[in-house]
Amino acid sequence: ELKDNCNWTWTDNYRNTGVSGVILTSIRNSNFIFLPAAGVRSGKDNHYQSGQYGHYWSSTLHSVYPEQGLLISIGPDIINPGTGNREIGRSVRPVYDRNRNSRNGSSEGFDYENWK
Numbered sequence: 001e002l003k004d005n006c007n008w009t010w011t012d013n014y015r016n017t018g019v020s021g022v023i024l025t026s027i028r029n030s031n032f033i034f035l036p037a038a039g040v041r042s043g044k045d046n047h048y049q050s051g052q053y054g055h056y057w058s059s060t061l062h063s064v065y066p067e068q069g070l071l072i073s074i075g076p077d078i079i080n081p082g083t084g085n086r087e088i089g090r091s092v093r094p095v096y097d098r099n100r101n102s103r104n105g106s107s108e109g110f111d112y113e114n115w116k
Contacts, residue, residue: 002033003079010076020051022074033093035074041089053078055090 006024014021014034021036039050049055053075062068068083071090084090 008074008079010074012076020076021054022079035093036091037074038091042087052076055084056093057090 002024005028006026009023009025010020011023012020014023014036019036021034021038023032023034025032035054035056037049037051037054039048039053040055041047053073055071055073058070058072060070062070062083065083067086069086071082071084073080073082
């Protein structure tokens, strides 16, 4: 949905906060969401790429390597799907899926194949 139905715009200063990230604006109704470039965390004190890149986990594990999860990376010149080791701290963007069957907990997850 975000890939095909939104315009993606990088900003270095979202609403004069000094925070960098991507603004995704719906081409259907002009609603928008901001994904900050929060970087990643590795270990107790290793936080890097803040303000340069954002990496967002999906709810889907790698089909062959379950120690990895599927993610999307954003930056001033990239919007890429990828995989990463799950012990690395990356952002999570909670979303609500109106089509999700909440009674049995099923979810389609991240459609990684359509991002290639």
